Amino acid sequence: MLKSDLTITTLSGDAFASHLPAFAELLTSCVRAGASVNFVMPFEPCEAETYWREKILPGVCSGKRVLLAAWLGDQLAGTVNLDIDMPPNQIHRAEVSKLLVHPQFRRRGIARALMQALEAEANGAGRTLVTLDTQTGGAAEPLYGSLGYVTVGMIPEFCRDACEDRLGSTTIMYKRL
Structure with missing residues (x-):
């Protein structure tokens, strides 16, 4: 169950x-808990900070990316970001990226709350279509389905597993707002 002190900020x-x-x-x-979010073990905090600073911060500063944070009190419990930097023929669309909930805070409705806030941000930015990809069979796939995302298809052997030496599939999904 979601804690009453959850705050989501942009x-x-x-x-x-x-x-x-x-x-x-x-x-x-x-x-380290096995999330399939582009990185593999071994993975160190310095790599994570470099990712945020070099890949996400410039987009947030330029207004091309919306970053949402879920806070339980003053602790960061989760995040998701919305890429709104689309080509001219896709300005009606945005893409979900890096829905993360800290392992100690999972199964409390935080991911759902983040996605609902993300959809409100997309709608406010004039976007009518949101797309994403997710690990096939992963914990997030049924969440997205329960939020109304439609599966388009699956790409086999799309990426390496975060913890094991094997390839995994990704599922492509969308939602009309």
Whole structure:
């Protein structure tokens, strides 16, 4: 069950930069718990901080990416970001990236709350279609389905598993807002 002290905020570049260590810890914990989010073990906090600083922060600062953070009190419990930097023929669309919930806070409705806030942000930005890919058979796939995302298909052997030496599939999904 979701704690009553959950707050979801949209972070500016400055606010995000001031919380980089917390985001690095969140990503590191999720990868070490097996999350299929582009990284493989061994994975260190310095790699996570570099990812956030070099790949996400510039987009947040330029307004091309929306970063949402879920806080339980003053602790970062989860995050998701929305890529709104689309080509001219796709300005009606946005893409979900890096839905992460810290392993100690899972199964409390945080991912659902983050996705609902993300959809509100997409709608506010004039987007009518949201797309994503997720690990086939992973914990997030049924969540997305329960939120109304439609499966388009699956790509086999799409990526390496975070913890094991094997390839996994990804499922492509979308939702019309």
